[in-house]
Amino acid sequence: MTTDERHAQGMAVRRSVLGDDHVDRAEAKKTDFDVDFQRFIVESAWGSVWSGSGLTKRERSMVTLTLLAAGGHHDEFAMHVRAMRRTGATIEDLQELLMHVAVYAGVPAANTCFGIAKRVLAEGEGPQWREELTS
Incomplete structure (x- = not known):
């Protein structure tokens, strides 16, 4: 190429x-x-x-969010939370990956990113709940 x-x-x-x-x-x-x-x-x-x-867009999205959260890259994290709506990742996925961040990268990193995600979601952007995707 x-x-x-x-x-x-x-x-x-x-x-x-x-x-x-x-x-x-x-x-x-x-x-x-x-x-x-x-x-x-x-x-x-x-x-x-x-x-x-090797990975789906949903999987790439989750890996990217995890790395951004762990690395403290908050602006990029917010951008990729918004992008989740286009990758097929859900709010449940976001909750799960942030729990992994808490265990493997630290509670403060996860806590900050939970706050960022809540702000993005409150703005009406970002992923949907799994049941919203099927209805």
């Missing part, structure tokens, strides 16, 4: 996970200073990792 093909694939996956509005805003904010970094993100994170065949 060429670099341009990986970039195109990455943009398609990024849009499917984060939504067109988010990606359009991010693209509009690019400058000469960060254009290479933005291309790197699209090609590596979205064009390679998120485009792999």
